[in-house]
Amino acid sequence: EPEVTQTPSHQVTQMGQEVILRCVPISNHLYFYWYRQILGQKVEFLVSFYNNEISEKSEIFDDQFSVERPDGSNFTLKIRSTKLEDSAMYFCASSELLGNYGYTFGSGTRLTVV
């Protein structure tokens, strides 16, 4: 069954550093998303991406964050000047179409900012 692949599975970074989280969505999916889950809390929407543009973003997704689809397969989330409170699981997801279709999530990247 097709999968959404995320790398790395775990990233430890110093506060203030930049990190790039990588995702390979399912090849025929058109819509891509990033969500995060702080330990013990809800899964929170960060951003959705379609046709090489951000289509929707949450208030969490401020200037510290950016997304990119650098080639035909990868979808990245960049976090600049990381803060302790950025520590969380970051999940990439993709969907084939909009509307009444479920998402396929990756296994996540656990980001620890120290």
Next chain:
Amino acid sequence: SQQGEEDPQALSIQEGENATMNCSYKTSINNLQWYRQNSGRGLVHLILIRSNEREKHSGRLRVTLDTSKKSSSLLITASRAADTASYFCATDESAQKLVFGQGTRLTINP
């Protein structure tokens, strides 16, 4: 309650019993989805029910939706140890945004 709130927060049952989890939401929806998350892992899509549907089945899963009460339930029949996980409902706040609840931690005791 907030969009997509589940109850109970935790549920512990014996293997073979049925598990029922509930979800309430506040705004109008096009669909409601249920996801499972094993500890420290990603979210796995279980089932989607459209706003014009009242009940849906998938294997041992049964989902109901009551749009008049803005609530949904997930029933897992004949539970197995492998069903131990957290279960989340998610509603489509917009076409490209899901809002998740806090989840129900389900423990199946052998």
